[in-house]
Amino acid sequence: MPITTALNAHEFAVLDPQRIRHADWLEGMSYRLSGDAWATNRVTNRVTLGVGGGLLLQNGWALVLDLGGELAKGAVVGDGAHGASKRF
DSSP states (O other): OEEEEEEEEEOOSOOOOEEEEOSOTTTSOEEEEOHHHHHTTOOOEEEEEEEEEEEEOTTSEEEEEEEEEEEETTEEEEEEEEEEEEOO
């Protein structure tokens, strides 16, 4: 079973302030993060590509291998993942 992925993402530089809370979110303190501070050195466009494949065996085992990469302004990232699972 072949697997392919392609993603082009754009993050807008003007962000609204974000609010975060800790685990006591109903009555705990809330923190406001300004969106402008995040945008100064932010990567705004990125392209992610991935390929992979899997093998389904008759005894219930599945083997999967994925390779991917991301290309963005000032950043190049590669990754890989593998997995095995057994159907009961």
